[in-house]
Amino acid sequence: MSEKDAVERRWSIGELARASGTTVRALYHYDEIGLLRASERTASGHRRYTEGDLRRLYRVRALRALGLSLEEIAGVLADSPDDLETMRALLAAQLHDLEDQAGRIDRLRQRLHGLLGKLDDASMPDTDQFMMTLETMSVFETYFTQEQQDQLAERRADLGPAAVEEAKARWVDLVGELLPHVQADTPVDDPRVRDLVSRWDALGSAFHADGEQGERTKAAAQRMWDDNSADLGRRLPWPADQMVALVAYVGRVRQAS
Amino acid sequence: MSEKDAVERRWSIGELARASGTTVRALYHYDEIGLLRASERTASGHRRYTEGDLRRLYRVRALRALGLSLEEIAGVLADSPDDLETMRALLAAQLHDLEDQAGRIDRLRQRLHGLLGKLDDASMPDTDQFMMTLETMSVFETYFTQEQQDQLAERRADLGPAAVEEAKARWVDLVGELLPHVQADTPVDDPRVRDLVSRWDALGSAFHADGEQGERTKAAAQRMWDDNSADLGRRLPWPADQMVALVAYVGRVRQAS
């Protein structure tokens, strides 16, 4: 009899919180949402938790430590009298979620690492420059999918930094030659501008992959320039409105051919 | 004049959302919290965003893509006219946060991986067994710090699974020899029980590190058993109430020596 009484212990909410390493507030919450209610109450309304409640709480805490939501926990603790398969599926799904998160966090880490490197270099002179880098990143993300960005980065790595710089320089030359035509409004079927634009396109093509994927990436780049020429142009050494006019003009030249 | 008008474009909220890859709702939110308000309104109250607003939005999006909170973003966009150091500190802190998260996620992944492995083995017969494993994990986490658990795991790895199994078997033998004494209530200073308990303690010591750290881990294990002998005992092949009595008895024997 006394042995039985010793085993059938009851816990107040504070005792349970201390015994399980949670807080009283969390236990109120579990009670509210029906995840873990005290099996008994005293006459005055104080919660009395039984040993069964304590065991349930340990299960709840263990499953939460695995990252499951309270709703998922309520699910497995309720509907699976001995359904291991439900549990397996839930844990597998949870693992899959975590792999996803780990991937995202890793990409973010690399980005932050790169940015911090740039900040430590002398290569980043002021906040404005840095912000412009960020803006450009943001615009890129709006127009290119993750895979497309990876492709572009890979392509740049293949070509090597020297080739990229040379392409940039040649592109600057092209812009320099084209701007006067824009201002003079040279007819869009003039062989001189057609030649310049075809060299322009060839220059861009070097950065895209071959085949259908490359075409889609090119189309995305085109949309980006059409929508944002004013904004992207600000990053360049010419007045933004001239760049807007230039992009529009180049588009008309392409259409004419 | 007409050129200026062309440059000073305005965007409606929907246009801005499409141009930046966000949602109208998010823009309302940014307006509400003062992070990005439309510089102008039409006579009827519709928002008109200027090019400056668009640029600010790109910055906001870029910083959000790095995982910064809207509050942090408002901070750097407001108080740093050209303060690169604030930015650097913020990004460094963010990177540190991410490292933390990556660590937690990695540990969770390993745990989930291990659990799924056990589920796929024939080693996990039913849900109840599995839940008990989880409960035990939960209790361990309540009483041992992360480092202490790592230490214990390392120690077990050092000893090797064969030694661990042998220790378990010898401990089972000890319990088998001690239980009759508990039931008979053999005096706690009887040399036979003192010998049994000292062998018990020696067995446990093999799993703890030497020095002060090991002592703290032992103390934590002691607290765990004292608080939870009924619950932990259920996992063992003897009745739970006998285990409770046993733990209490062993405690008295230790005190007597």
Place this chain on the structure above:
DNA sequence: CTTGAACCTCCCGCGACGGGAGGTTCTAGC
């Protein structure tokens, strides 16, 4: 019998929006 700790219920708060209700305004076609 008192006092302080523990307990009770009810309610607001976070962060970054999503989504809906219920109303007004813009825009294109007739």
Place this chain on the structure above:
DNA sequence: GCTAGAACCTCCCGTCGCGGGAGGTTCAAG
């Protein structure tokens, strides 16, 4: 000028897992 439908406006409730406080009651020890 009229109408329909798209776009816009403001206000408000919901998310998830509690934290924290107000304002009151009950318990346990001295």
